[in-house]
Amino acid sequence: MNRDTRRSRFIFGFLLVLSLLLITLDLRSGSALKGPRSIADSVISPIQRAATSITAPFGNFFSEIGSLGSTHQQILDLRKQNAQLKAELINRTNISGELAQLKGVLDLAGAGRYRTVAGRVIGMGSASGFGQTITVDLGSADGVTPDMTVISTDGLVGRVHSVGKHSSTVILISDLNFKIGARLAGTQALGIITGEGSQPLSLQVLDAQVDVKVGDQLVARGSVGGHPFVPGVPIGVITEVSKTPGALTRLARVRPYAHLGTLDIVGIVVTPPKSDPRDALLPPAPTATPTPIVTVTASPTSTFTPTPTPKPTK
Amino acid sequence: MRGSRETSAFIALIAAYVLQTSVIARIDMPLGGPNLIFVFFLAWALQHDALSGAVIGFIVGLLMDFAPPAVSTAGVWTIVLTAVGYGVGALATRSQDLGRSPVVGWIFLGMGLLAIFVGRFVIGVSIGETQPSSLSLFKSLLGILAWNLLLAPLVLWLTKRFYRSLSPRSELLR
Numbered sequence: 001m002n003r004d005t006r007r008s009r010f011i012f013g014f015l016l017v018l019s020l021l022l023i024t025l026d027l028r029s030g031s032a033l034k035g036p037r038s039i040a041d042s043v044i045s046p047i048q049r050a051a052t053s054i055t056a057p058f059g060n061f062f063s064e065i066g067s068l069g070s071t072h073q074q075i076l077d078l079r080k081q082n083a084q085l086k087a088e089l090i091n092r093t094n095i096s097g098e099l100a101q102l103k104g105v106l107d108l109a110g111a112g113r114y115r116t117v118a119g120r121v122i123g124m125g126s127a128s129g130f131g132q133t134i135t136v137d138l139g140s141a142d143g144v145t146p147d148m149t150v151i152s153t154d155g156l157v158g159r160v161h162s163v164g165k166h167s168s169t170v171i172l173i174s175d176l177n178f179k180i181g182a183r184l185a186g187t188q189a190l191g192i193i194t195g196e197g198s199q200p201l202s203l204q205v206l207d208a209q210v211d212v213k214v215g216d217q218l219v220a221r222g223s224v225g226g227h228p229f230v231p232g233v234p235i236g237v238i239t240e241v242s243k244t245p246g247a248l249t250r251l252a253r254v255r256p257y258a259h260l261g262t263l264d265i266v267g268i269v270v271t272p273p274k275s276d277p278r279d280a281l282l283p284p285a286p287t288a289t290p291t292p293i294v295t296v297t298a299s300p301t302s303t304f305t306p307t308p309t310p311k312p313t314k
Numbered sequence: 315m316r317g318s319r320e321t322s323a324f325i326a327l328i329a330a331y332v333l334q335t336s337v338i339a340r341i342d343m344p345l346g347g348p349n350l351i352f353v354f355f356l357a358w359a360l361q362h363d364a365l366s367g368a369v370i371g372f373i374v375g376l377l378m379d380f381a382p383p384a385v386s387t388a389g390v391w392t393i394v395l396t397a398v399g400y401g402v403g404a405l406a407t408r409s410q411d412l413g414r415s416p417v418v419g420w421i422f423l424g425m426g427l428l429a430i431f432v433g434r435f436v437i438g439v440s441i442g443e444t445q446p447s448s449l450s451l452f453k454s455l456l457g458i459l460a461w462n463l464l465l466a467p468l469v470l471w472l473t474k475r476f477y478r479s480l481s482p483r484s485e486l487l488r
Contacts (some may be wrong), residue, residue, distance in 0.1 A: 051337060
């Protein structure tokens with residue numbers, strides 16, 4: 001018995017050391033464990049794909065129901081939305097819903113002159129609050145490489161983290177490690193958006209003098225060469241502005257346009273646009289009557305708005 | 315007999331993983347929803363001793379670290395689940411005289427969930443991962459405990475039946 005516990009303690013210790021070794025290896029060089037990851041990927045993702053295609057009709061149904069459950073505390077306004085959702089649930093069959101999403105992704109990409117490949121979400125790792133990730137059934141065979149922008153019908157979804165042959169893992173904008181440079185539509189002020197897990201995204205506007213209001217829209221600023229982020233993708237809308245007098249930056253909360261909880265079809269931007277589409281891809285503002293009172297900024301914006309129409313440089 | 319039992323348990327683990335990532339996680343539930351992998355792992359470890367618990371934890375951890383859509387540092391889940399598996403297995407062997415009451419198993423499973431959460435948090439902090447605000451931490455702890463304890467009786471019952479059917483005289487009964 002004693003020998004038995006000693007043996008099991010030894011093996012336990014060995015497994016712990018092995019795990020520590022894995023952590024060290026992965027932290028020191030990210031590429032060392034690529035082999036095991038791609039093996040796991042090629043074994044698991046075909047099963048995930050099969051499971052998704054079998055359960056897709058129920059999955060869609062449940063995810064709609066789920067969003068109904070979380071809204072029941074928000075009263076009148078959302079009750080109307082509930083009714084709409086229910087009506088949608090009855091009206092749309094699975095396939096027509098998918099078609100619309102696919103078309104939306106293509107439309108958004110078309111308006112921005114991106115070239116995208118559309119794929120289906122086959123796995124989600126967001127349960128239990130550790131890391132917000134999805135698996136998409138597109139891989140290196142479809143031209144996907146790490147650090148590409150992922151969009152849905154409504155806006156930015158995330159960026160590609162790792163790629164297998166026929167599947168890739170995407171970090172969602174809500175992930176704690178997600179950061180993106182954003183631009184306030186209209187004022188062109190720059191900020192940094194950070195994922196906050198289950199909470200809304202947080203925005204840090206770099207210039208404390210800029211006027212930031214609830215309802216302001218944000219688009220991706222874009223990275224050099226379009227990786228990891230192509231410019232102009234709609235990100236979200238400001239829902240709350242923190243009052244931080246005297247601070248060097250301004251803080252705000254942002255609700256993403258993409259419905260991250262119920263993603264089904266997403267697009268991966270394979271070729272970034274030739275020129276920045278600026279604010280052209282934003283959805284129409286719900287109430288377009290902000291009536292600017294600030295006299296100094298009012299005249300520049302009115303002269304600014306015609307210019308964003310992209311002018312081909314060549 | 316033993317080999318076939320372990321093989322079927324492994325297939326069940328893969329099935330639980332795929333079910334979790336492709337079906338359950340996609341349902342938008344308040345507080346995150348249940349995690350079938352945790353419950354299955356703990357129920358499985360509860361049927362074994364400390365050593366087997368640690369080995370099971372190591373295997374489940376490897377799966378969670380390497381299989382898509384994992385992006386966290388490799389080895390993080392492995393170390394947490396190995397330690398928790400060892401502890402839960404040891405608890406299960408020591409408390410045999412408490413009888414095989416389902417309530418005891420359920421409480422142990424709850425303790426295991428708590429240990430997983432705390433362990434993951436501690437490891438995450440020590441390797442410098444970005445941590446969520448205390449409010450979202452509290453929410454995810456609440457979600458993990460509530461949803462999984464709700465799911466636990468069914469999974470516990472299923473694993474127990476599964477083990478009885480494959481080996482009527484488990485080595486735990488001795």
